[in-house]
Amino acid sequence: xxxxxxxxxxxxxxxxxxxxxxxxxxxxxxxxxxxxxxxxxxxxxxxxxxxxxxxxxxxxxxxxxxxxxxxxxxxxxxxxxxxxxxxxxxxxxxxxxxxxxxxxxxxxxxxxxxxxxxxxxxxxxxxxxxxxxxxxxxxxxxxxxxxxxxxxxxxxxx
Numbered sequence: 001x002x003x004x005x006x007x008x009x010x011x012x013x014x015x016x017x018x019x020x021x022x023x024x025x026x027x028x029x030x031x032x033x034x035x036x037x038x039x040x041x042x043x044x045x046x047x048x049x050x051x052x053x054x055x056x057x058x059x060x061x062x063x064x065x066x067x068x069x070x071x072x073x074x075x076x077x078x079x080x081x082x083x084x085x086x087x088x089x090x091x092x093x094x095x096x097x098x099x100x101x102x103x104x105x106x107x108x109x110x111x112x113x114x115x116x117x118x119x120x121x122x123x124x125x126x127x128x129x130x131x132x133x134x135x136x137x138x139x140x141x142x143x144x145x146x147x148x149x150x151x152x153x154x155x156x157x158x
Contacts, residue, residue, distance in 0.1 A: 046120040046127075051099035054119050055081070063126060064143040072139055076149040084149050092151030103131050 049057070058077035065072045076084040083106065085093045095108035105116040117128045125141030 046122055048102055049104075049119040049121060051104065054099075054104055057121070057126065060146070062145045062147060062149050063141050064145070065128070065139040066142045067137060067139050071142075074149055084151065086149055086151065090150075090152045092149060 055077075059079065060077065062074055062076040064074045071088055073085060073087045075086075078084065081097050083095045083097055085095060085106075085108065093108045093110060095106050097104050097106045099105070100114070100116065103116040103118055105114040107114055114132075116131045118131050120127045120129075125144065127141070128139045130137035130139075
């Protein structure tokens with residue numbers, strides 16, 4: 001498995017955040033998610049969001065992202081620039097974000113190397129481009145929720 005592949009997902013370690021989890025919301029949610037993902041527009045020549053704009057837009061919300069028309073992951077944006085990421089598998093990864101050189105960079109408890117993204121807003125919502133390798137990953141918002149990300153608890157027992 002190369003550095004860009006986790007659990008068979010190319011570029012998974014470069015997600016908006018790193019491996020994590022999501023709650024199960026049933027087949028209708030996935031259908032709606034998939035339809036929105038297919039309809040989401042690509043990044044246009046919009047200006048990058050500043051850290052203040054990004055924080056104001058995301059704080060207290062959970063965003064569901066897609067890439068190439070397929071569900072990709074979800075991130076909950078907490079106070080003090082803390083985040084919780086999931087690849088929609090029930091596992092969550094805690095992290096934080098910070099601004100650097102006009103980008104929003106994320107570090108996670110199991111992956112301390114910064115993952116830097118540019119964020120733009122368009123008519124469809126938030127669009128993120130992975131700037132460590134812009135040809136690899138572009139994510140777009142397909143849903144925004146006030147509900148927290150549901151994560152499995154720690155493993156219990158033997």
